[in-house]
Amino acid sequence: xxxxxxxxxxxxxxxxYLVFMLSRLQMLYYMLIMPTILVDPYMIWVIILVGAVSxxxxxxxxxxxxxxxxxxxxxxxxxxxxxxxxxxxxFLGLGLILLKLSVHLLxxxxxxxxxxxxxxxxxxxxxxxxxISCYIASKGVENTIRYSVIAFLCTIWMLFLFIPFYxxxxxxxxxxxxLIPTEWSGQSWRGLLLIMASFSxxxxxLFLSPWFKRDKKTVKYFxxxxxxxxxxxxxxxxxxxxxxGANYLxxxxxxxxxxxxxxxxxxxxxxxxxxxxxxxxHFSFAIGLLLLLLYGGVRIAGGNQNxxxxxxxxxxxxxxxxxxxxxxxxLWKDHSRxxxxxxxxxxxxxxxxxxxxxxxxxxxKRKGRT
Amino acid sequence: MFKKKGNDGNKSIENQPLKNNGxxxxxxxxxxxxxxxxxxxxxxxxxxKEQKIMFVYIRTLIDHERFNESIIQPLMHHSCDLIYExxxxxxxxxxxxxxxxxxxxxQGSILINDPIRNQWWAVLxxxxxxxxxxxxxxxxxxxxxxxxFSEVLEQxxxxxxxxxxxxxxxxxxxxxxxxxxxxxxxxYIDGLTNPEFIAIAREKIKQINYDMFLDSSQVATFMEExxxxxxxxxxxxxxxxxxxxxxxxxxxxxxxxxxPFALNAPVTxxxxxxxxxxxxxxxxxxxxxxxxxxxxFLLSLILIPMYVALTTHHYQMIPLQLLFVLLESxxxxxxxxxxxxxxxxxxxxxxxxASLRMPxxxxxxxxxxxGIVIGQAAVQxxxxxxxxxxxxxxxxxxxxxxxxxxxxxxxxxxxxxxLILSSLLGIFGIVLGLIALLIHLNSLTSLKQPYLAPLxxxxxxxxxxxxxxxxxxxxxxxxxxxxxxxKWRYSQRR
Numbered sequence: 001x002x003x004x005x006x007x008x009x010x011x012x013x014x015x016x017y018l019v020f021m022l023s024r025l026q027m028l029y030y031m032l033i034m035p036t037i038l039v040d041p042y043m044i045w046v047i048i049l050v051g052a053v054s055x056x057x058x059x060x061x062x063x064x065x066x067x068x069x070x071x072x073x074x075x076x077x078x079x080x081x082x083x084x085x086x087x088x089x090x091f092l093g094l095g096l097i098l099l100k101l102s103v104h105l106l107x108x109x110x111x112x113x114x115x116x117x118x119x120x121x122x123x124x125x126x127x128x129x130x131x132i133s134c135y136i137a138s139k140g141v142e143n144t145i146r147y148s149v150i151a152f153l154c155t156i157w158m159l160f161l162f163i164p165f166y167x168x169x170x171x172x173x174x175x176x177x178x179l180i181p182t183e184w185s186g187q188s189w190r191g192l193l194l195i196m197a198s199f200s201x202x203x204x205x206l207f208l209s210p211w212f213k214r215d216k217k218t219v220k221y222f223x224x225x226x227x228x229x230x231x232x233x234x235x236x237x238x239x240x241x242x243x244x245g246a247n248y249l250x251x252x253x254x255x256x257x258x259x260x261x262x263x264x265x266x267x268x269x270x271x272x273x274x275x276x277x278x279x280x281x282h283f284s285f286a287i288g289l290l291l292l293l294l295y296g297g298v299r300i301a302g303g304n305q306n307x308x309x310x311x312x313x314x315x316x317x318x319x320x321x322x323x324x325x326x327x328x329x330x331l332w333k334d335h336s337r338x339x340x341x342x343x344x345x346x347x348x349x350x351x352x353x354x355x356x357x358x359x360x361x362x363x364x365k366r367k368g369r370t
Numbered sequence: 371m372f373k374k375k376g377n378d379g380n381k382s383i384e385n386q387p388l389k390n391n392g393x394x395x396x397x398x399x400x401x402x403x404x405x406x407x408x409x410x411x412x413x414x415x416x417x418x419k420e421q422k423i424m425f426v427y428i429r430t431l432i433d434h435e436r437f438n439e440s441i442i443q444p445l446m447h448h449s450c451d452l453i454y455e456x457x458x459x460x461x462x463x464x465x466x467x468x469x470x471x472x473x474x475x476x477q478g479s480i481l482i483n484d485p486i487r488n489q490w491w492a493v494l495x496x497x498x499x500x501x502x503x504x505x506x507x508x509x510x511x512x513x514x515x516x517x518x519f520s521e522v523l524e525q526x527x528x529x530x531x532x533x534x535x536x537x538x539x540x541x542x543x544x545x546x547x548x549x550x551x552x553x554x555x556x557x558y559i560d561g562l563t564n565p566e567f568i569a570i571a572r573e574k575i576k577q578i579n580y581d582m583f584l585d586s587s588q589v590a591t592f593m594e595e596x597x598x599x600x601x602x603x604x605x606x607x608x609x610x611x612x613x614x615x616x617x618x619x620x621x622x623x624x625x626x627x628x629x630p631f632a633l634n635a636p637v638t639x640x641x642x643x644x645x646x647x648x649x650x651x652x653x654x655x656x657x658x659x660x661x662x663x664x665x666x667f668l669l670s671l672i673l674i675p676m677y678v679a680l681t682t683h684h685y686q687m688i689p690l691q692l693l694f695v696l697l698e699s700x701x702x703x704x705x706x707x708x709x710x711x712x713x714x715x716x717x718x719x720x721x722x723x724a725s726l727r728m729p730x731x732x733x734x735x736x737x738x739x740x741g742i743v744i745g746q747a748a749v750q751x752x753x754x755x756x757x758x759x760x761x762x763x764x765x766x767x768x769x770x771x772x773x774x775x776x777x778x779x780x781x782x783x784x785x786x787x788x789l790i791l792s793s794l795l796g797i798f799g800i801v802l803g804l805i806a807l808l809i810h811l812n813s814l815t816s817l818k819q820p821y822l823a824p825l826x827x828x829x830x831x832x833x834x835x836x837x838x839x840x841x842x843x844x845x846x847x848x849x850x851x852x853x854x855x856x857k858w859r860y861s862q863r864r
Contacts, residue, residue: 013827014828016828017828020828112798116684116796116797116798117683117795117796117798125798128795128798128802132802132805132806132809135806135809136809139809139812139813143809143812143813146812146820146822146826146827147808147809147812147826149825149826149827149828150808150812150822150825150826153825266689267689268687268688268689269686269687269688269689270684270686270687273684273687273797274797277797277798277800277801278801280798280801280802280805281801281805281808284805
């Protein structure tokens with residue numbers, strides 16, 4: 001039987017790939033709904049503040065990257081926690097990955113459905129997005145990591161589309177006031193949580209540490225990625241504030257996408273359709289990566305030490321597809337349930353981003369003492 | 371004077387299996403092996419010293435004039451003791467086994483028997499049957515050298531050696547094909563090319579096990595790692611300057627006997643967009659032209675699918691003025707945009723293929739018929755819209771901007787795939803198709819090296835010669851993704 005080299009390692013990647021990967025993992029569905037939830041201009045400072053917290057977390061993650069356990073991969077985790085604990089944690093992780101995957105996948109599909117294909121059944125869109133993500137994942141971890149370069153370069157240019165919103169007559173400076181909070185509401189807390197969850201993603205990258213060189217510059221690369229993300233969040237949030245104003249911002253479900261609809265071009269009337277379709281490049285990367293982690297997690301949780309198989313991976317992808325269809329029908333289509341699901345992922349995303357590196361670092365310290 | 375012995379006397383042994391491994395050479399054994407070969411000749415001649423010498427050769431493979439001048443004449447009036455000393459040609463070798471004898475015969479050698487010493491000699495006198503050095507037809511350029519490879523392997527090696535007159539330029543010879551016995555020559559610059567590439571290529575050539583190789587592309591097929599891809603994983607070229615440049619960068623070159631196309635590897639997707647003229651033009655002009663090629667490639671892929679996507683799914687994307695033009699043009703068509711495009715694309719491919727297969731003069735007529743008559747007639751008959759014909763024309767011309775013809779061919783199939791996706795999913799389908807293409811390219815390798823380098827793996831220093839062609843004075847180092855042993859292109863780093 002022909003081998004399925006899903007988790008092969010032929011060479012170690014440079015830290016620059018961490019920049020591309022992390023930067024794209026932090027620019028998913030939450031980034032698109034961020035202005036609707038943040039609303040108030042003073043949340044710019046919150047983005048920067050949470051960005052600083054994210055930087056501290058990334059320093060912790062980079063410490064993990066430089067440890068000898070990171071290079072060992074699964075065996076490194078077993079040495080730290082023991083096999084039984086690793087299997088239990090992997091089992092718990094499956095739920096977390098599935099939740100993250102569902103929110104980003106269903107969120108993106110909803111945008112495509114709303115702006116490009118209103119007449120098409122979302123199930124078909126879920127199928128096609130998952131299909132292309134599975135294709136990326138089926139090429140293995142190495143190719144998926146390399147694909148992050150393409151994902152980054154094919155989507156980073158979209159920022160330039162928002163420059164016109166900074167220029168008059170659309171932009172009014174007073175839309176950026178007040179910059180100092182006069183009150184702190186429950187919605188503000190929700191915004192803070194959303195930003196934290198948006199910054200998450202590196203806690204999944206750390207499981208790919210065996211594929212990277214043990215480099216002292218890891219923290220530098222993480223910092224660059226984090227810096228790019230902070231800039232993108234702030235840039236896009238300010239653009240949406242200047243365009244809508246704080247009062248009207250909460251009324252739009254996808255403010256950033258709607259802003260692109262206003263852009264004019266001599267060739268195309270609706271640039272937003274192209275932009276949304278192009279988003280698939282980095283959504284498919286993120287979903288492909290999560291699929292790989294999910295399949296890896298299933299194998300660890302099931303205690304499977306054999307080579308990965310095509311049938312196993314296909315079965316995993318089919319289960320994900322069925323789960324997504326069910327979640328879409330039961331949870332996503334109903335607005336209140338959708339909000340609850342998004343909120344749940346916000347809490348879990350923020351918590352895992354904070355806790356996973358802390359737990360790993362604590363385990364490293366403990367192991368160092370013993 | 372010559373006594374022709376013929377070769378049809380041993381009919382009783384015709385059907386016997388040929389066993390030639392290591393057996394002693396005798397004229398009888400040779401006759402057995404060459405039975406039923408009309409062009410195999412055995413002649414015996416008596417010299418002035420009354421010495422009988424036997425010559426064995428295959429008439430169609432040898433140069434008769436040189437045979438007369440450098441073998442017959444000197445031997446006729448020889449004053450030397452040894453036959454070997456009389457022969458006035460340099461390629462003389464002693465042969466001891468039947469296997470060697472047959473191999474030499476089939477290469478165009480004349481076997482000479484020295485009866486005194488009971489020794490056989492092989493004198494290589496190949497028939498110089500070859501066309502001259504001509505201009506490349508597949509990779510034409512305005513400026514730069516005009517010569518191209520021919521079917522003569524030695525001549526091809528000479529053309530490269532003249533461009534790289536260095537002792538480090540190594541050539542390793544292999545024979546592949548149980549029937550064709552094709553000679554494959556692996557060329558590289560020792561101390562510059564990464565030894566890993568050489569070892570992989572050497573190993574892959576040795577592993578080739580097939581009967582016949584009529585072209586270098588067939589050798590490439592056996593060396594490729596991804597057989598089901600439409601993309602060439604070896605750069606096939608008939609230009610010696612391209613080979614010399616590739617060798618200088620740290621690649622390997624493979625030459626195959628009886629074919630004018632050499633193979634360069636490892637190749638990347640971006641190498642296929644580079645033309646020799648890029649390094650002759652001013653860097654700004656070259657960069658512009660190279661960028662134009664990439665844009666044209668993309669246009670040729672998505673222009674028709676875009677038309678189908680917009681007219682089928684996304685009318686709202688078309689500006690109002692353009693929409694009026696389109697409605698007028700498509701108003702009376704009986705086909706959906708997909709079928710309209712599919713049919714015209716099919717006709718276009720038929721015309722392209724026919725123009726390649728027909729004689730040059732006929733193909734010009736065909737171009738006129740195809741381009742004007744069919745195009746105009748299709749519109750008037752109501753089979754296609756004028757907009758589509760215009761887009762089809764642009765798309766077809768754009769596809770030919772890629773210097774590599776194999777890439778142009780791949781282009782059509784990809785376009786068809788994206789066309790189907792665009793009819794199903796519109797813009798989303800086009801992006802889906804392009805992503806699938808990028809994923810496929812990302813997973814391809816050439817000599818086990820990534821096909822999308824230096825984009826992914828990311829080597830930003832190599833970007834100087836990627837989408838643009840930077841000034842040569844600034845391109846101080848060789849491409850990092852080829853991992854050459856000598857990094858700098860200057861003999862002394864400035």
